[in-house]
Amino acid sequence: MMIAVMGAAGRVGSQVAALLLREGASIRVLEHRRPLVTL
Incomplete structure (x- = not known):
């Protein structure tokens, strides 16, 4: 499953993206x- 992350360059979005990547x-x-x- 692919998860789309909006605003991954921002404060909260970057933390969410990093967490998701750490979890694989x-x-x-x-x-x-x-x-x-x-795109």
Whole structure:
């Protein structure tokens, strides 16, 4: 299962992303300021 993390560059989101990675989760980091067309 892939987990999408919004705001992973921020204070809370980065901690959530780090925790998920430590637990072995597959994550995808999304930036909310970038249009989805460029992903």
